[in-house]
Amino acid sequence: MLYKSTRGRLKDTKSADAIKMGIATDGGLFVPQKNVKIESEILSQMMNMDYSGRASAILKPFLEDYTQKEVDECINNAYNLDKFDTKDIAPVHKLSDTAYILELWHGPTCAFKDMALQILPHLMVKAVQKTGETKEIVILVATSGDTGKAALEGFKNVKGTKIIVFYPYKGVSQIQEMQMITQEGDNVFPIAVEGNFDDAQSGVKKILTDSEFNKIMDEKGYRFSSANSINWGRLVPQIVYYFSAYADMVKNQWLKFGEEVNVAVPTGNFGNILAAFYAMKMGLPIRKLICASNENNVLTEFINTGVYNKNRIFKKTMSPSMDILISSNLERLLYELTGHDSQLITKWMKQLSSEGIYKIDESIRTKINEIFWADYSSEEDTLASIKKTYDKYGYLLDTHTAVGLNVYEKYKETTKDNTKTIIASTASPFKFNASVSRAILEIEKIEDKNEFELLHILSDESTMPIPASLKDLENKRIKHNKVCSKVEMKLQVEKILRIE
Numbered sequence: 001m002l003y004k005s006t007r008g009r010l011k012d013t014k015s016a017d018a019i020k021m022g023i024a025t026d027g028g029l030f031v032p033q034k035n036v037k038i039e040s041e042i043l044s045q046m047m048n049m050d051y052s053g054r055a056s057a058i059l060k061p062f063l064e065d066y067t068q069k070e071v072d073e074c075i076n077n078a079y080n081l082d083k084f085d086t087k088d089i090a091p092v093h094k095l096s097d098t099a100y101i102l103e104l105w106h107g108p109t110c111a112f113k114d115m116a117l118q119i120l121p122h123l124m125v126k127a128v129q130k131t132g133e134t135k136e137i138v139i140l141v142a143t144s145g146d147t148g149k150a151a152l153e154g155f156k157n158v159k160g161t162k163i164i165v166f167y168p169y170k171g172v173s174q175i176q177e178m179q180m181i182t183q184e185g186d187n188v189f190p191i192a193v194e195g196n197f198d199d200a201q202s203g204v205k206k207i208l209t210d211s212e213f214n215k216i217m218d219e220k221g222y223r224f225s226s227a228n229s230i231n232w233g234r235l236v237p238q239i240v241y242y243f244s245a246y247a248d249m250v251k252n253q254w255l256k257f258g259e260e261v262n263v264a265v266p267t268g269n270f271g272n273i274l275a276a277f278y279a280m281k282m283g284l285p286i287r288k289l290i291c292a293s294n295e296n297n298v299l300t301e302f303i304n305t306g307v308y309n310k311n312r313i314f315k316k317t318m319s320p321s322m323d324i325l326i327s328s329n330l331e332r333l334l335y336e337l338t339g340h341d342s343q344l345i346t347k348w349m350k351q352l353s354s355e356g357i358y359k360i361d362e363s364i365r366t367k368i369n370e371i372f373w374a375d376y377s378s379e380e381d382t383l384a385s386i387k388k389t390y391d392k393y394g395y396l397l398d399t400h401t402a403v404g405l406n407v408y409e410k411y412k413e414t415t416k417d418n419t420k421t422i423i424a425s426t427a428s429p430f431k432f433n434a435s436v437s438r439a440i441l442e443i444e445k446i447e448d449k450n451e452f453e454l455l456h457i458l459s460d461e462s463t464m465p466i467p468a469s470l471k472d473l474e475n476k477r478i479k480h481n482k483v484c485s486k487v488e489m490k491l492q493v494e495k496i497l498r499i500e
């Protein structure tokens, strides 16, 4: 399998090079040049495989230039009981006859980013070896909170790499901040930026595609890459769990083999739902992809009108990992749906960066609407969903997952479609416990409590154990305290690499 850029200037790139580069040098994103098909025979065999076996079946065709042994080493280093708290890795919880919760938060940082970021460093190290790279890889990350910690954890002490993470100053939760500023490892550099996630992401993209700066880096023995979902190596591991969930549902006799499912995903940068789109293209029987947004509902509007307009007020919500107005991976979807029309994509992306708005053709919108359905959950709806689900089923949702479930319920109500639906559960309820407690507990119980006190209160109430990595967090030593302005991001990189 070879890869090409959505902006048209690069093609025939091997997967190791695409993963090593992260973003294409023309500013585009790498996509596979061909479609991968998973035959139904393989899907049916997956029922009797563990998560690693399933991952191997899905990853290998995308990583043709890796040997089977290399792929399996990466998988075994990532999806094991040292890193995940269940051998199922991504278990499915049946909530009702139609709603099935795919729990993607059993990894070390309690959010779904671990599903990809536990394996990406291994794929990256092998990519470096395979391509004969002699430079040190500098991973630049922009994060709304979860990617940053998951990437730091994945890349800590990985030989031949440094990792620099930019997160919004005062824009992440207490737990997320503590997770990042207490990060151990001698190659890790979290930095707070005075701005929001979009500012951090734009800044990082600018550095990654700054050809002059890249030349200087090259002379100094460094090469940039990305651990955001713009990197194909982030996306492909995310395809695995949709197949895995389907196999588990059939195995549990919740589903007949071949029966269609819907997939509902709480969406920010459009990475997770794009992975579901690829799963569908590969042959997984998916009827609709339900795109769930919070009050930053730029994607709801786009899918329903064909106009992408980021010129709106950025809202800080209780699902902060979805507080995003520029969803990078949409570029990949549009590229696929326009039949790989890189000129059109380049035009729209230029309009987005200069005017903050673009409009797609009716014919493309029709195609999108055949596959996607979109709506959003208000802050009030999100709290109500957590409470209702807890009262009715005794199951505790985090705020992001609640957005997904809420929008799924709106879908079901509007369309009367009773197709069984997988709802991607993207974080442990303990990770966003301030809002979760507010949804289910009386105010007297939680007033004046910080997030670490709330961990215990929530655990007592729900009788769920506090995830080990969050329990110890409060007493860890703070090791990082840098804050910079939006325009200083490049300078910070230069300082860390000592190339001013």
Ligand SMILES: *Cc1c(COP(=O)(O)O)cnc(C)c1O
Binding pocket: 111, 112, 113, 146, 147, 229, 266, 267, 268, 269, 270, 271, 272, 273, 321, 322, 400, 426, 427
């Ligand atoms: C990153 C994240 C999302 C959004 O996922 P995208 O791939 O960016 O769409 C949703 N929920 C949580 C908890 C996340 O960390």
